[in-house]
Amino acid sequence: MNEKLERLKKWEFKRSAYDLLLSTAYFDDETIAPSGGREYRYERLAYMASESYKISTDHKIETLLDELKKEDLAFEERRTVELLIKDFQKIKAIPQDVYEEYTKLTLQSTAAWQKAKSTNDYSIFKPYLLKIIATLKKIALLREPEKDVYDTLLDDYEPFMTTARYDVFFDLIKKELLPLIAKIQKAKPITDDFLYKYYPKDRQEKLMTKLKEVLGFTSDWGYMGVSMHPFTSGFSKYDVRITTAYDEHNIASAIYSLVHEAGHAFYEHQMAERFDGTILKAVSSGMHESQSRLLENFIGRRRSFIKNFYPFLKELYADQLKDVTLDDFTRAVCVAKPSLIRTDADELTYPIHILIRYELEKGIFDGSIKVEDLDEVWSDMYYKYLGIRPDDMASGILQDIHWSQGSFGYFPTYALGSAISAQIMHKLEEDIDVDGELEKGNLKVLTDYLGEHIHQYGALFDLDDLLKKATGEEFDPHYYIDYLKDKYTKLYHLDEGR
Amino acid sequence: MNEKLERLKKWEFKRSAYDLLLSTAYFDDETIAPSGGREYRYERLAYMASESYKISTDHKIETLLDELKKEDLAFEERRTVELLIKDFQKIKAIPQDVYEEYTKLTLQSTAAWQKAKSTNDYSIFKPYLLKIIATLKKIALLREPEKDVYDTLLDDYEPFMTTARYDVFFDLIKKELLPLIAKIQKAKPITDDFLYKYYPKDRQEKLMTKLKEVLGFTSDWGYMGVSMHPFTSGFSKYDVRITTAYDEHNIASAIYSLVHEAGHAFYEHQMAERFDGTILKAVSSGMHESQSRLLENFIGRRRSFIKNFYPFLKELYADQLKDVTLDDFTRAVCVAKPSLIRTDADELTYPIHILIRYELEKGIFDGSIKVEDLDEVWSDMYYKYLGIRPDDMASGILQDIHWSQGSFGYFPTYALGSAISAQIMHKLEEDIDVDGELEKGNLKVLTDYLGEHIHQYGALFDLDDLLKKATGEEFDPHYYIDYLKDKYTKLYHLDEGR
Numbered sequence: 001m002n003e004k005l006e007r008l009k010k011w012e013f014k015r016s017a018y019d020l021l022l023s024t025a026y027f028d029d030e031t032i033a034p035s036g037g038r039e040y041r042y043e044r045l046a047y048m049a050s051e052s053y054k055i056s057t058d059h060k061i062e063t064l065l066d067e068l069k070k071e072d073l074a075f076e077e078r079r080t081v082e083l084l085i086k087d088f089q090k091i092k093a094i095p096q097d098v099y100e101e102y103t104k105l106t107l108q109s110t111a112a113w114q115k116a117k118s119t120n121d122y123s124i125f126k127p128y129l130l131k132i133i134a135t136l137k138k139i140a141l142l143r144e145p146e147k148d149v150y151d152t153l154l155d156d157y158e159p160f161m162t163t164a165r166y167d168v169f170f171d172l173i174k175k176e177l178l179p180l181i182a183k184i185q186k187a188k189p190i191t192d193d194f195l196y197k198y199y200p201k202d203r204q205e206k207l208m209t210k211l212k213e214v215l216g217f218t219s220d221w222g223y224m225g226v227s228m229h230p231f232t233s234g235f236s237k238y239d240v241r242i243t244t245a246y247d248e249h250n251i252a253s254a255i256y257s258l259v260h261e262a263g264h265a266f267y268e269h270q271m272a273e274r275f276d277g278t279i280l281k282a283v284s285s286g287m288h289e290s291q292s293r294l295l296e297n298f299i300g301r302r303r304s305f306i307k308n309f310y311p312f313l314k315e316l317y318a319d320q321l322k323d324v325t326l327d328d329f330t331r332a333v334c335v336a337k338p339s340l341i342r343t344d345a346d347e348l349t350y351p352i353h354i355l356i357r358y359e360l361e362k363g364i365f366d367g368s369i370k371v372e373d374l375d376e377v378w379s380d381m382y383y384k385y386l387g388i389r390p391d392d393m394a395s396g397i398l399q400d401i402h403w404s405q406g407s408f409g410y411f412p413t414y415a416l417g418s419a420i421s422a423q424i425m426h427k428l429e430e431d432i433d434v435d436g437e438l439e440k441g442n443l444k445v446l447t448d449y450l451g452e453h454i455h456q457y458g459a460l461f462d463l464d465d466l467l468k469k470a471t472g473e474e475f476d477p478h479y480y481i482d483y484l485k486d487k488y489t490k491l492y493h494l495d496e497g498r
Numbered sequence: 499m500n501e502k503l504e505r506l507k508k509w510e511f512k513r514s515a516y517d518l519l520l521s522t523a524y525f526d527d528e529t530i531a532p533s534g535g536r537e538y539r540y541e542r543l544a545y546m547a548s549e550s551y552k553i554s555t556d557h558k559i560e561t562l563l564d565e566l567k568k569e570d571l572a573f574e575e576r577r578t579v580e581l582l583i584k585d586f587q588k589i590k591a592i593p594q595d596v597y598e599e600y601t602k603l604t605l606q607s608t609a610a611w612q613k614a615k616s617t618n619d620y621s622i623f624k625p626y627l628l629k630i631i632a633t634l635k636k637i638a639l640l641r642e643p644e645k646d647v648y649d650t651l652l653d654d655y656e657p658f659m660t661t662a663r664y665d666v667f668f669d670l671i672k673k674e675l676l677p678l679i680a681k682i683q684k685a686k687p688i689t690d691d692f693l694y695k696y697y698p699k700d701r702q703e704k705l706m707t708k709l710k711e712v713l714g715f716t717s718d719w720g721y722m723g724v725s726m727h728p729f730t731s732g733f734s735k736y737d738v739r740i741t742t743a744y745d746e747h748n749i750a751s752a753i754y755s756l757v758h759e760a761g762h763a764f765y766e767h768q769m770a771e772r773f774d775g776t777i778l779k780a781v782s783s784g785m786h787e788s789q790s791r792l793l794e795n796f797i798g799r800r801r802s803f804i805k806n807f808y809p810f811l812k813e814l815y816a817d818q819l820k821d822v823t824l825d826d827f828t829r830a831v832c833v834a835k836p837s838l839i840r841t842d843a844d845e846l847t848y849p850i851h852i853l854i855r856y857e858l859e860k861g862i863f864d865g866s867i868k869v870e871d872l873d874e875v876w877s878d879m880y881y882k883y884l885g886i887r888p889d890d891m892a893s894g895i896l897q898d899i900h901w902s903q904g905s906f907g908y909f910p911t912y913a914l915g916s917a918i919s920a921q922i923m924h925k926l927e928e929d930i931d932v933d934g935e936l937e938k939g940n941l942k943v944l945t946d947y948l949g950e951h952i953h954q955y956g957a958l959f960d961l962d963d964l965l966k967k968a969t970g971e972e973f974d975p976h977y978y979i980d981y982l983k984d985k986y987t988k989l990y991h992l993d994e995g996r
Contacts, residue, residue, distance in 0.1 A: 017542035017549075021519040024526050036719040037737025040774055044515035051515075202700075221534040239535025276538055 004068055005077060008084075011061050016277030018052035020235055027233050027241050029107075031225035038111055046104035053099050057092045076280070079460055083279045090156075093143040102135050106406045113404035114228055122375055122393040125404065132406050133364060133371055140365075150365040153409030158286035158416060160463040160475075163362065166412050169477055170358055173351050173415065176481045178385070180488060181349060184336050187492040192332035197320040199251045207313055208244060208258055214308045215262045215295075216444055217242075221269055229401035230257040230343070232292075234268025236276045251317070252333050253344055256296055263295030264288055266447050270455035280458040285410055287463055289417025290424065291450065297347045297418070298425040299446060303330040304438035336488055338386035340395040347418075348488050349386065354415035356381045357400075361408050419480035420467065424454065426479050427471040502566055503575060506582075509559050514775030516550035518733055525731050525739050527605075529723035536609055544602035551597050555590045574778070577958055581777045588654075591641040600633055604904045611902035612726055620873055620891040623902065630904050631862060631869055638863075648863040651907030656784035656914060658961040658973075661860065664910050667975055668856055671849050671913065674979045676883070678986060679847060682834050685990040690830035695818040697749045705807070705814055706742060706756055712806045713760045713793075714942055715740075719767055727899035728755040728841070730790075732766025734774045749815070750831050751842055754794050761793030762786055764945050768953035778956040783908055785961055787915025788922065789948065795845045795916070796923040797944060801828040802936035834986055836884035838893040845916075846986050847884065852913035854879045855898075859906050917978035918965065922952065924977050925969040 025045055033041065065088065068081045094102075109128035116125035140152040151163050212224065220238070227243040234240045242261035247253040267288055268281075275281045299305050307326055314321045321329070336348040345353050360381060363369030369377050375397045379389050382396075390396030402410050428434065428449060437445045453470040460466075467475050489495055523543055531539065563586065566579045592600075607626035614623035638650040649661050710722065718736070725741040732738045740759035745751040765786055766779075773779045797803050805824055812819045819827070834846040843851050858879060861867030867875050873895045877887050880894075888894030900908050926932065926947060935943045951968040958964075965973050987993055 013542075014545070017545045020539065020542045021523050021546055024523045025519050028522050028526060032721050032723070034717060034719050034721050034737045037734050040734040041518065041737065044511075044518045044775075047512070047515045048519055219532060221532050223530050223532050225530070236535050236538040239532045239539065277542075 002071070004064055004071070007064060008061070008068065008080075011055070011058065011064075012278050015052070015055050018048070018055060019277075022048060022052060023233050023235055027225070030227045030229075030231070031243060035111075042104060042107040042111075045107060046100055049103040050096060050100040053091070053096060057088070057096075062088050062092070076460065080279055083282070083459060087279065090143055094139055095142075098135075098139065098142075102139070102406070105131060105135065106404070109406075110401065110404045113398065113401060117228070117394050117398045120392050120394045120398070122396075122398060125398060126375075129374070129403055130371055132403065133408070136406060136408055137365065148366070150362055150409065153361075153365070154412065155409075157407075157410050157413050158284045158463065160284070160286060161412065161416060166358060166416075169416065169419070170355050170412075172477055172481065173355055177348065177351060177484065180485060181336060181338065181352070181386075183494055184348070184488060184492050185338075187494060190331050190335045190491070191328065192335045194321060194324050194328075195252050195332050196249055197251075199248055199317060199320060201246045201248055203316045204246050204248075204251070204254050207309070207316060208254065210309050210312045211255065211258055212262075214441070214443065215259065216447060217262050217265060222265055224258070224261075230261050231401075232261045232264035232268065234265070234281070237269060237271060237273045240265045240268045247344075250344060251313075251320070256300060256333070257343065259300040260292045260296040263292035266295070266450065267291045267455050270447070270451035271458040272456050275458040280460060283459050284463060285413040286416045286420065287454070287466065289413045290420035291417075291454065293414070293418040294421035294425060294450070298421055299434070299438070299443070301330070301333050301347065302435065302438060303327065304435040305443070306330050306333070307439065308441055308443070331491065334487075334491055336492075338388050340382065340388060340390050341399055343399075348484055351415040351418060352385050354411055356385055357411040358415075361411065364408070419477045420463075420475065422480035422483045423467065423471055423473070423476060424450075425483075500569070502562055502569070505562060506559070506566065506578075509553070509556065509562075510776050513550070513553050516546070516553060517775075520546060520550060521731055521733055525723070528725045528727075528729070529741060533609075540602060540605040540609075543605060544598055547601040548594060548598040551589070551594060555586070555594075560586050560590070574958065578777055581780070581957060585777065588641055592637055596633075596637065596640075600637070600904070603629060603633065604902070607904075608899065608902045611896065611899060615726070615892050615896045618890050618892045618896070620894075620896060623896060624873075627872070627901060628869055630901065631906070634904060634906055635863065646864070648860055648907065651859075651863070652910065653907075655905075655908050655911050656782045656961065658782070658784060659910065659914060664856060664914075667914065667917070668853050668910075670975055670979065671853055675846065675849060675982065678983060679834060679836065679850070679884075681992055682846070682986060682990050683836075685992060688829050688833045688989070689826065690833045692819060692822050692826075693750050693830050694747055695749075695815075697746055697815060697818060699744045699746055701814045702744050702746075702749070702752050705811055706752065708807050708810045709753065709756055710760075712939075712941065713757065714945060715760050715763060720763055722756070722759075728759050729899075730759045730762035730766065732763070732779070735767055735769060735771045738763045738766045745842075748842060749811075749818070754798060754831070755841065757798040758790045758794040761790035764793070764948065765789045765953050768945070768949035769956040770954050773956040778958060780957050782957070782961060783911035784914045784918065785952070785964065787911045788918035789915075789952065791912070791916040792919035792923060792948070796919055797932070797936070797941070799828070799831050799845070800933065800936060801825065802933040803941070804828050804831070805937065806939055806941075829989065832985075832989055834990075836886050838880065838886060838888050839897055841897075846982055849913040849916060850883050852909055854883055855909040856913075859909065862906070917975045918961070918973065920978035920981045921965065921969055921971070921974060922948075923981075 022045070025041075025048075029041065029045075065081055065085050068077075069085065073081065105128070109125070109132055112128045113125045116122060136153065137149050140147075140149040144152045148163065154161055154163065154166070208224065212218070212222075217224070222240045222242065225241065225243045226245060228245060230243050230245050232240065232242045242258070242265050244254050244257045244261065267283065271281060303326060306329060310326050310329060314324075334346060336346045338349055339345055342350070342353040356378075360369065360374070360378065363377070364371055364374070375393065378397045383389050402408075428446070432445060432449060434446065437443070454466065457466060461469065464475060467473065520543070523539075523546075527539065527543075563579055563583050566575075567583065571579065603626070607623070607630055610626045611623045614620060634651065635647050638647040642650045646661065652659055652661065652664070706722065710716070710720075715722070720738045720740065723739065723741045724743065726743060728741050728743050730738065730740045740756070740763050742752050742755045742759065765781065769779060801824060804827060808824050808827060812822075832844060834844045836847055837843055840848070840851040854876075858867065858872070858876065861875070862869055862872070873891065876895045881887050900906075926944070930943060930947060932944065935941070952964065955964060959967065962973060965971065
């Protein structure tokens, strides 16, 4: 191998070692670490993040990359160099002290958010949120002085998308889905009250064990913990961490949190092993969310999938699910109804939750929304689009962890991911008899397919190239719209004469 | 503050940041990390350990310490400088590549040990064990070319002790305890068969929750995980991690593992907060084990302590403990009987398990034992002292994790710790009505006492000085011998005419 590439590899290894230890510490912090040790921990985590930052901004490597760029490299190496150069440009614009301060801020802010959410007190979190927004603005302008702040942030999560493209996408969602949601509100309701009975946690834990088995999420490469907000962290191909969260008054919550995170987990697990510890592991959030949303909704909410664990679930909760058939349960987890909590939202109203966050974020950074009043604007926006208002802060502005971690620009990728997954699923259904396989318990056929057509490539291709490769077409949101219209028209019998 | 001390503080902070991340990763590895990710993880952990090694051996700090040594420092600062100089001398003798290799070796070796133990196959672990012994010899001779290897190793865990001192100590144990054990074998046996019925794990988990409550081990500063071999890791005053291990055929196992580790945990938690991240947190193993053994045996096996959780235990396992009274249970967890597993051994035969390991380790390093045959020598030694032989490797040479981690010289501190705890307990009983407080559920009075007289001081004093401070006397193993003779003579009615 080229001596320069050797040097690059050594540097990547070093960086991946710091990354692994930081990821481990973050996972630990979110799942099990005693709250009392936070101050001690966060000071040291921030310091180690700055050590890692020093490595990531090593001038010698920047020079090396510039040299490598001019060489005749193979496809994979060229892509690596390009992605690293982009990363360098992004990170080197931030002075180290700003970076260290910002890391500490996001850690403290996440802790403040947790406390604020559990006590339903926005005032604990608000000062941190405002500081994060101000710091992000500053950083974005340091990075790209000529660009709109929000476009700079969007690029971090999905380089394919811009405010202009998202505007078109969300306009389509507004135009097509809002009328459908309104129609359903007038249709005959589907019974789902049994989902919200009391489901004790200890038995939900057993259900998770069963579900992991159904999904093929095994302990030799995966671990599931519990955190306030479910997430996935891929340490390496054979070490993928996910979390779930239990709601004793909503049995669907932990189920679909797990299935969603398992979608992310398979992505991490099925990438080529040689990408471990390299920038080629850094798949865009848009693509990543497409795989979690695909497993959660397009597979997870099918009768043929639910059939694999429903008898076990019924045994665990015989009283709660008395007289509830597999069909009843399947329909219930698809009920479309305006609601306040994004992660528990049904497939149809889900993109509206994202639309709201998109408009909020856009407004925050173009100055049209006064951040001082963000909680009220949040509430107004829910009323405008879904006709409901949060009754407390925990169901309003405090519900998501993202902003506390500085993840502005992430939310839109959830809706985008859903749309991408519809397009991929359309192709998958042409190639595989999905229900047939699920009826036989062969989820592996589907995850293998995704591994082969999507996951293995990691960040080798941009979203549009990968989509063309996997589906033969450019990104087309109409698959998503058509899928939702078709599914919900049938589910609520909207076509039938009244 | 002195500018030099300022610089030292900054360096200590940096070192503590690396330590924290490494400890977190080790804890993660021992408790939850997927086995598949080991290779990726261990390569990076070894690298990060070598990064941390670089900081620990920073020449500039060594010079600084030499300068500080000549200054007129307050007691605490002088002690810090002395301990750090000792640490420097120890670590700088090891070349960085040897250190990195050794770190990787112990990680791989621990994984090999886990596999070997769970499959009962010594051949998986043996090559690692031999390599660790050879490397340790090499390192010890690099560090102290003039000193006996085993003395160098013993010093790492308890500077107060040497082979000469341990020889005297273990001779006393042999002389006094072996005849007592032999006598008990001929006495009327105490019923303890109910301890070894089938105790399903899920209910043991509930028992752990109750026990943590009784002990005052709370989630704001402590976390309990599960690992193959129970251990404690103190990250900071308000972040102390312990683990337990479940044996479904021995209800006493998890109980006394937890109580033992809680003893360590209180030590870590009750040290002065200003010691966090400093060398003053590095208490010797001899002192540390005194606190775990004290809680486990001198408190944990008392009727008045067991009373606090026994009704709950009986409720959990009504069938298994039918007709078993609190008195029956208390007597059963004190039964003295030669056995194969150290961690499950009773108080009286326990030091014999340690004696065996001490003689093995001494023999390994003075060359009188052929390491090639270590498993057989192990078996012979158990036969010589306890009259029994392991029936498999998992109950023989594979039972403990220590050697796989390179911890040779640690074992003797368990017996030493037990002897120290007897001396401390003797004083404590003069000052406090132990049973009276325990009957009222006031364990806190006792842990507070230990906090005040022992824990708060961290590594400020050597073992002998701290003992003098806490009990008014030098180390005297007769308290230990007298306690055991008295307890077991009464328990087995050895004084009564036959």
